[in-house]
Amino acid sequence: MNEDDWPFETTFYGEPDADMIDPYAPDVDWTPAAPPTPDAVAKSLHDVFGFNGFRGVQNQVVDRVLHGQSTLAIMPTGAGKSLTYQLPAVMLQGTCVVVSPLIALMHDQLRSARANGIRAATLTSADTDRGQTMDAFRAGELDLLYIAPERASQSHFRELLMSARIGLFAIDEAHCVSEWGHDFRPDYRLLRPLLDAFPQVPRLALTATADHHTRADILAQLGIPEDGMIIAGFDRPNIRYTIQPRDNAMRQIKAVVEDNPGPGIIYAPTRARVEQLAESLATATGRRVLPYHAGLPPEVRARNQAAFVASEDMVMVATVAFGMGIDKPDVRFVAHAGIPKSIEGYYQETGRAGRDGDPSVAVMFWGADDFARARQRLSEIEPHRLQSERQRLDSLAGLVETAACRRAVLLRHFGEQPAETCGNCDNCINPVGVVDVTDVARKLLSAVYRTGQSYGLGHLEKVLTGVADDRVLQRGHDQLSVFGILTEEEKPMLKALARALQARGSLTPTEHGGLMLGGDAREILKGEASVAIVVPPKTERKRRSKGGDVASNPVDDPLFDALRELRRELAKEAGVPPYVVFHDSTLREMAAARPSSLADLGGIGGVGTRKLDAYGDAFLEVIRRH
Numbered sequence: 001m002n003e004d005d006w007p008f009e010t011t012f013y014g015e016p017d018a019d020m021i022d023p024y025a026p027d028v029d030w031t032p033a034a035p036p037t038p039d040a041v042a043k044s045l046h047d048v049f050g051f052n053g054f055r056g057v058q059n060q061v062v063d064r065v066l067h068g069q070s071t072l073a074i075m076p077t078g079a080g081k082s083l084t085y086q087l088p089a090v091m092l093q094g095t096c097v098v099v100s101p102l103i104a105l106m107h108d109q110l111r112s113a114r115a116n117g118i119r120a121a122t123l124t125s126a127d128t129d130r131g132q133t134m135d136a137f138r139a140g141e142l143d144l145l146y147i148a149p150e151r152a153s154q155s156h157f158r159e160l161l162m163s164a165r166i167g168l169f170a171i172d173e174a175h176c177v178s179e180w181g182h183d184f185r186p187d188y189r190l191l192r193p194l195l196d197a198f199p200q201v202p203r204l205a206l207t208a209t210a211d212h213h214t215r216a217d218i219l220a221q222l223g224i225p226e227d228g229m230i231i232a233g234f235d236r237p238n239i240r241y242t243i244q245p246r247d248n249a250m251r252q253i254k255a256v257v258e259d260n261p262g263p264g265i266i267y268a269p270t271r272a273r274v275e276q277l278a279e280s281l282a283t284a285t286g287r288r289v290l291p292y293h294a295g296l297p298p299e300v301r302a303r304n305q306a307a308f309v310a311s312e313d314m315v316m317v318a319t320v321a322f323g324m325g326i327d328k329p330d331v332r333f334v335a336h337a338g339i340p341k342s343i344e345g346y347y348q349e350t351g352r353a354g355r356d357g358d359p360s361v362a363v364m365f366w367g368a369d370d371f372a373r374a375r376q377r378l379s380e381i382e383p384h385r386l387q388s389e390r391q392r393l394d395s396l397a398g399l400v401e402t403a404a405c406r407r408a409v410l411l412r413h414f415g416e417q418p419a420e421t422c423g424n425c426d427n428c429i430n431p432v433g434v435v436d437v438t439d440v441a442r443k444l445l446s447a448v449y450r451t452g453q454s455y456g457l458g459h460l461e462k463v464l465t466g467v468a469d470d471r472v473l474q475r476g477h478d479q480l481s482v483f484g485i486l487t488e489e490e491k492p493m494l495k496a497l498a499r500a501l502q503a504r505g506s507l508t509p510t511e512h513g514g515l516m517l518g519g520d521a522r523e524i525l526k527g528e529a530s531v532a533i534v535v536p537p538k539t540e541r542k543r544r545s546k547g548g549d550v551a552s553n554p555v556d557d558p559l560f561d562a563l564r565e566l567r568r569e570l571a572k573e574a575g576v577p578p579y580v581v582f583h584d585s586t587l588r589e590m591a592a593a594r595p596s597s598l599a600d601l602g603g604i605g606g607v608g609t610r611k612l613d614a615y616g617d618a619f620l621e622v623i624r625r626h
Contacts, residue, residue: 028165030200033093035066044091048116050586050608055080057232061204062087065168070203070224072174074215075232077208077351078329082109085170085204089143090118094165098146100172101185104305106146108327113144115580117610120144123151138163149176153190158197166201169194171222174205175344178217179385183348189221196223208234208351209344212415213388234347234414238354239362241406242426243399245499246365249337250280256363257285257315262332263308266317267349269338269370271295277337278317285315292318310577312568320349329356329579336364339374342392343399343413356583366400368502372509375518397503403427403434403534433535437497438524440490441506441531444497445521447482448507451475453516457498460515465491493533500533559626560591566622570615581615582606594623 036044041062045051054062061073061084075081089096100106106122113120119142121133136142137160151157171177177188195203205222207214219226246252253266266281268274271293278291288311290304308316309328316322320340334353340346346364354360374393381389399409406425411418421428447460462469463477466484477483486494498515501507505519523529564578564587571578586606595601598616602609607616 028163029093030165032068032200035068036091041066041087041091044087047609048087048090048118049083050602050604050606050611052603052605057230058084060230064228064230065202065204066091068200068202070222070228072205072207072215072218072222072224072229073232074207074210074230076234076236077348078236078238078355078357079208079232081172081206081208082112082327084206085168086113086116086118086144088168092167094140094167095137095142095145096168096170097152097161097166098144098170098172099149099152099188099191100146101149101176101183101188103148105172105327106148108309110146111576111580112327115576115611116608118143120146122146124148134160140164149185149187149191152194153187158194161194161198166198169198169201169203171203171205173207174218174222175207175210175214177205177221178210178214192221192223209348209414211344211413234411234416235407235418236351236354237422237424238357239350239360240424240426240429241350241362241410243364243366243406244426245496246338246367249365250277250284252365253277253335253337254281254284256333256335256361257281257287257289260333260361261313263311263313263328263330264315264333264335265322265331265349265352266315266335266337267320267340268317269319271319273337274317274319281315281317287313287315289315289317292316292322294319294321310571312564312578320345326352327355328352328577329583330358331355331360332358333361333363335362336366339364339366339370339396339400341374342389343395343410344392346396346399347410347414356579356585358584364400366503368499369509371397371503371505375505375508394505397505401500401503401534403432403532434532435493435535436530436532437490437493438527438530438532440486440493440497441501441524442527443482443485443490444494444501445506445517445525447480448515448517448521449525450480450482451477454510454512454514456513456515457495461494464494496533496535497531500531506531557591559594559623560587562622562626563587563590563619566618570618582611590619590623594626595620596624 045054056079057073057075058080061071064071065084065088073081073084085096085098103124103126106124110120110122121136121142121144123130123133123145124147127133137145147157171191173183176183176185177191178184203222203224205218205224207218210218215229218224219229244252257264266277268277274291274293278289281287282289290307292301292304304316305322308314309326312330331353334350336349340349350362353362371393378386378390378393395413399406402409405421405428407422408418408420443464444460447464451460451463459471462472463480463483464486468478472478498507506521506524507515508518510516520529524531567578567581567587571581574581583606586604589604590601593600593604595604598612598620601607601616601620602612
């Protein structure tokens with residue numbers, strides 16, 4: 001990802017000082033405090049966030065932080081990473097400094113934190129109240145201070161931190177620190193001097209995507225001990241994965257939009273494709289569809305992003321410039337109009353769906369040309385990263401071509417040992433067949449070689465099927481041994497085979513659009529490697545009824561719809577997205593439990609003290625009317 005693909009912090013004041021400066025100024029009390037009791041933690045968890053218990057490994061991470069232990073937490077998107085530093089922030093003495101890569105992400109988390117009564121602020125080039133924020137920090141009036149890595153590496157910022165007590169350093173999207181990671185940000189590697197200048201302050205690094213190499217690099221770069229790593233697992237069971245060959249992208253993506261009435265993100269490979277798809281989908285579906293890419297004016301990007309965050313049914317068509325800065329929990333679908341850069345990128349991008357835990361879908365449409373372009377880009381990679389990037393692409397090819405469980409392939413890539421089937425991906429729901437096409441592959445590769453490795457699939461298909469048109473005759477390709485050698489049973493396999501061979505790199509494109517041998521082509525020709533392709537089942541598309549958002553309101557409860565309408569009104573009055581008021585899951589629990597008092601309402605998951613005081617009476621009134 002390029003720097004101008006996101007609205008990041010850009011103010012520079014020079015490199016951090018080489019000499020360590022003692023941060024413990026005489027007027028700052030750095031006396032270690034006793035960690036809070038489990039009862040105190042449970043009380044804060046309920047009062048601030050409205051939760052009666054932790055999820056997954058949240059408790060382990062929070063416990064380490066509260067005991068002053070530096071930690072790397074690898075948790076899937078939607079597992080509640082932000083709570084692992086926001087809860088300590090309100091319990092520890094001093095301010096929690098959060099390093100985050102995007103201004104949009106900081107401001108999104110700022111809204112949610114303040115809605116829960118947490119004293120939070122951002123310090124970025126986009127803020128006009130920086131002086132007030134610094135005064136509040138010095139006065140010890142902030143629980144959370146969000147900053148970008150570019151600012152964190154400045155000596156001026158380190159001097160600011162010396163003026164007040166720091167309780168915790170939290171480094172969000174920590175995979176950005178690693179050259180092995182898929183979103184490497186050089187400024188993340190300048191954080192270590194700042195962290196080392198405050199040796200008594202624990203460090204919490206957070207990421208949803210990190211393979212073995214990236215984990216080791218994060219630990220080393222941020223000075224976290226090896227025994228400080230907590231891995232929650234990568235499974236997102238509420239997401240249904242579907243991957244299909246692309247034949248008519250517009251028709252295929254239109255079907256996804258029509259089948260999923262909630263908010264959605266569609267990733268397209270280029271800016272031109274983003275704008276084309278957004279315009280066509282808006283016309284074809286009647287939905288509100290907006291574009292987002294780095295070539296749009298900043299004010300347009302900001303306006304479109306704000307509209308998406310606030311919407312309950314909008315679709316955003318975007319390049320990968322969009323997404324990391326969005327903490328929107330109710331995204332119901334993510335579609336890819338082409339392949340992502342890697343499995344890590346795919347996991348992170350699809351992970352933007354269903355952060356609220358509700359059922360969501362992730363659909364990818366891919367073509368052989370996607371892999372052809374990706375393999376061409378490998379020539380631009382620095383030599384020391386070439387092997388790892390090639391492995392990433394090969395892993396992605398394995399994911400799209402597999403006949404096995406998609407989720408199992410994903411999870412094994414991240415070092416897990418999942419069950420063989422998940423029941424919630426296209427291959428598990430509609431099992432596919434696998435056909436050994438090694439003989440056909442050898443015929444195709446032979447045709448590529450014998451015609452001079454310079455012709456595209458159309459010409460090669462004519463040669464192999466025995467079509468003697470003018471071009472074939474002029475070049476004498478009707479005299480080749482491969483002319484007309486495909487059987488009637490083999491002919492229908494040719495396009496799928498060519499796509500698979502390009503995905504795995506056995507065939508690569510020439511400069512002028514032809515095909516040449518690559519990868520393991522010679523091993524296949526010599527009988528040392530086999531080739532199999534997937535035969536997809538024929539399925540009929542099931543259209544969703546027009547009766548509303550089935551995923552959000554599966555029982556068609558009028559009370560739930562009324563609560564959503566109230567939430568929409570309150571969010572508009574407060575100038576925040578609806579999910580900042582309450583998630584759909586909280587509203588469903590309200591509709592099911594029908595609490596009759598503030599005390600009962602306070603027992604609903606997600607209803608903390610601040611929100612109970614702000615919204616409780618209004619929601620109780622709606623419940624009483626039903």
